[in-house]
Amino acid sequence: MLGIMHWSFRRYIIILAGSGLLWFLISLRTPKINEDTYHLETKRSLHQKFSSKSEKYLQGNSYNVLSRMSHLTYQYLVGALPLKKKILTVGLSSMQSPTGIYLVKTLRSVFKVSSKNELRHITVLVHLADSDPDWLNETVSIIISHFTSQILQGQLLVIHAPSAAYQHLWYQPYKVFNFSDIKTFQSKQMLDYAFLMSFAANLSEYFLMIEDNIRSTRHFVTTLQQELEARKDVPWTIMDSANHGLVGKLCHSRDLPKLAGFLLLFYQDKSPDLLLLHFRILQGQKDPIHIRPLLFYHFDSPSSFSPHDFHICEDPDNEKFEEDSFDIPDNPPAVVYTNMQTLHNHLAQNAYSLDETFFLTPNALPGHQLTVILDKGVNVIRVQVLTGTAIEKLQSLEEGKVELGSNPTGESKHCTKYTFLGQLWDGQLDCRMKHRQTGHNVSCVRLVVTGPKDNSWVMVRHINIWVNHEE
Template identity: 85%
Template sequence: MEYGLSGTDTCLSRFQGKHPMLGIMRWSFRHYTIILAGSGLLWFFISLGTPKINEDIYLLETKRSLDQKFSSKSEEYLQWSSYNVPSRVSHLTYQYLAGALPLEKKTLTVGLSSMQSPTGKYLMSTLRSVFKVSSNYELRHITVLVHLADPDPYWLNETVSIIISLFTPQILRGQLIVIHAPSAAYQHLWSQPHIVFNFSDVKTFRSKQMLDYAFLMSFAANLSDYFLMIKDDIRCTPNFVTIIQQELEARKDKPWTIMESANRGLAGKLCHSMDLPKLAGFLLLFYKDESPDMLLLHFRILQGQKDPIHLSPFLFYHFDRSSSYFPNNSHTCEEPDNEKFQEDSSDIPDNPPAVVYTDMQTLQNHLPQNAYSLDETFFLTPNALPGHQLTVILDEGVNVIRVQVLTGTPIEKLQSLEEGKVELGSNPAGQSKHCTKYTFLGQLWDGQLDCRLKHRQTGHNVSCVRLLVTSPRDNSWVMVRHINIWVNHEE
């Protein structure tokens, strides 16, 4: 028995015969539906695999670099059940040089470490600043803890005598304690004779400084609820203690590991005192490997705090740092705090007309010229090797009075060029006007430099400013945010 078309099919077939466009419309609708769905899926998978902006690329590279550098060693340490620093630290007997333990636990310990160094000459000014800007009410809730981290007995005796003479009331009220970690604490950790310390070796100075702070933190673990790290060369904003207490109150129900000011390194970092043994041990494990910024960043992330929490407004400012790091130079190099640079917005660099040359690998959207522009663009390179340079070649010779170089991200200092130097060039030659003679200006400090030229002759008729890579980390991204030049227009 043959089966024919049903009534409905017969009508539809006849209708299509009279109206052929219906079949085309039905096919077109299916076709475009498939195309749209496929396009949507393609966009979805592309968006998953591609960073939204080019800046994501080096952030991903940084995270990968951190993971490779610290690998399982840091994870294993932070997951250690006792969370204690090594036994050689937890059982140390510290020497009390002035003051004594407070009778009751305070809210905040303000801790700093100091030794014979170009920064150490500001120690008394730093202590005076802490006590001067704090009210009597604020002082009742804090303890200032100073670790004199130098084995030289003459320096120790002289420094303690000065502290006692200047701050006797604070010592008697239990607001100031001065301690000294014995030389045994540094055994098997520090082999360089400290008395002949070379302060121009930035990496070595930084490593010693992290050891000093590790011992400071170990001592401070039970003094208060919170611990604030500062340095021996800063001045404090008035009522900074109250500002910190307000920040703590605002976040009392939210988890956090580190709050921070805009200062680099260990200065301006606030943490829970209960985390100090763990953080001290972390510094002892990696003090030779990385800068304080990178160690604190990695510690914070491992503790579960992904994003930085900033203390506002800016609380600490550095005194000018002398050129005693580099003797026989006719200029003064300061530590270029970003907050100082942003605070004085009227001090805009001149940056006269110039071209920028580099032999480093360049990226399409982050060209060398960006480092010299006055906007927020920057130069970014995936790898910088010893001998590589970024050179500003001026159209005409100028009289330079100040040079500033800022590398790395503004807050966490990721992609900083930590070991490099800046030079001033003269005697331009050839079609490209490259300079044939260079004079050393200053060494980068944690990837940054700010030099004011004291004598006119040093900055006279400058034709080039060169940033030279000396010893970077291998296979690491480097960002140069600004090369700024100020010119004397009166000559």
């Protein structure tokens, strides 16, 4: 009996020691195991939750959310379906908001920062997700009055999902919507975008989500095309070109029905960020893909107005932009050089003069430059560039940038170092230096053509410079 007890005790010690050793070996690999199993556990938990919610929504035809989406009849409020499939749909949803109306500013930003060539490849799709007929009529009238040209060219389409689409999903009346409840707002927002995505599935190859209070950066369409080209041989589900939520998310249009159904099933359970994260993982994309620099900012974000910390460039639509200001430019002594074709009566130097003469060229091509080379370095506090005619804005340079130069070299004092100042908006730029260092000891101001123009004739009326005389 004692022998049996002794043997059992020895076996217990051996098992205990072996278990301890096994635990130690496993613990050494814990980080790797956790990293690998996270995605598996996510799939399992979401699959279980998906199955349970599927039973609730998919039992019986009246609750079949995914199939009901394909039979929705959307109301066309503005515009019509594009005649052919395009490369990109820029989609956003909007409803009544007590914080103010940003929708028109958002649309204006999208169209303004895009060239004519870029606009040929996109459709801007707006879902007015509110059942209030007065608000719908007023908003439609405003959109038509501001964007008639884009509507006629098939670049803008505005739709409305019927109230029946929200049946069994949303019970809170729109007129008493509580915007202070972030969870409720996000849930309603995801429903609105789910119906938006369902409609957009066949409009283009790719779909970009933004919101109705977003300012876009210059040529975001080209930047996205470059990213797509760079990753054409790499599988992906979602690319991110903004900081949070539904803003700046780029995906394949073929994934939209599945993503829309995913949002409809889980809109009450997670924030938009987490739902998109889970969808991305379930689709097989383990790591996020961030597009840098960011392409979209909220209007209430300082970054949306001043993406560069060194200067402030006024929008020509901004009431602060004063083309005919009484603040007369200094335009210190300088010579003007260009590699563009010049005409006998419209020389490059005319663009820098303070009279009404101007520079006119018949062949402004990407890479062409107009450079003001100052006789000596000065401390610049403001730069203004005006192209095109004063009223109709004919012969304006649609795609161009302005740079400040330093480190002059040689007898002609060409600058060897340039710093980006700002992009032209509607053929104009007006930048006031926010920090002295930006405009310190400037020797050159250069206007560079950055994109093609259908009519290559370009007029540069004024390049104006203000300097700090106190330093």
